Amino acid sequence: MRSLSILLTLSILATHVSLFAQAANIPVSAPSNVERPVAFGLPDGTPVKLRISRNLSSADAKTGETVDFEVLEEIKIGDAVIVPRGGVAIGTVTLGKPKGRMGKGGKLDINIDYMRTILSEKVALRAVKTSKGYSSTAPMTGAIVATSILFFPAAPFFLFMKGKDIKIPKGTEVTAYVSGNTELEPAKYQAAQTILGGESATSSVGLTNVSIKSDPEGADITINGNFVGSTPSAVFLKSGEHTIVITRPGYKKWERFVRLEAGSTITLNAPLEKN
DSSP states (O other): OHHHHHHHHHHHHHHHHHHHHHHTTOOOOOOTTOOOOOSSEEOTTOEEEEEEOSOEETTTOOTTOEEEEEEOSOEEETTEEEEOBTOEEEEEEEEEEOOOSTTOOOEEEEEEEEEEOTTOOEEEEEOEEEEEOOOOHHHHHHHHHHHHHHOGGGHHHHHTOOOOOOEEOTTOEEEEEEOSOEEOOHHHHHHHHHHHOHHHHTBOTTOEEEEEEEESSOOEEEETTEEEEESSEEEEEOSEEEEEEEEOTTBOOEEEEEEEOTTOEEEEEEEOOBO
């Protein structure tokens, strides 16, 4: 009763403070943990449909190993594709434990960490898939008790019974969610749309993943006359011919003409020379 009385008193005080603030025309600030709307980007909680890219089992999964997922549906902002269908998301095995003696089932915990945008920028995700193997501990214990009464030598056999391992087959679909508001630069993604073309931008299948680095870092990257970001970065490009230019104030322009084949991965290193 005392706790209830205190809560009611606090509620009444809060109401009086709010009314006083309104009467005195004093603005009442919003809670600091309320996130502002995203101007251009992915809002917190945006669903992302994924599919695991390989078989996984608690029998051999190692804590800390990475797990690849495939993005099943493109994610767009207006007409700009942010994450293509067939894009990549990365997870981590946070607990991999095989089945054990005494009927203990295996354990397999997977955390989905992030996905890559069409410009290879990371977008944090949240989704923990926790599974526990079938555990025969309870029925096994009963069997030991019953058997030890009737025929004690049979008990050790039950001590070596095992539970089941968790098996997640390739192709299993899960849903993750964007973790926190993720702001993106609209100019870069609109430029990527121009470079890739409407149809090519909707899927990473058949595109080339181009990683671009420079020394020193922080140089501007222009592809076919479109600014796409700063070094180091990675972008998806359609097959064909492209002109890549790296510029940084105080340094000479670095320029390369490349001919790309679909589905390949390349890395470009630009050692910049001072003027």
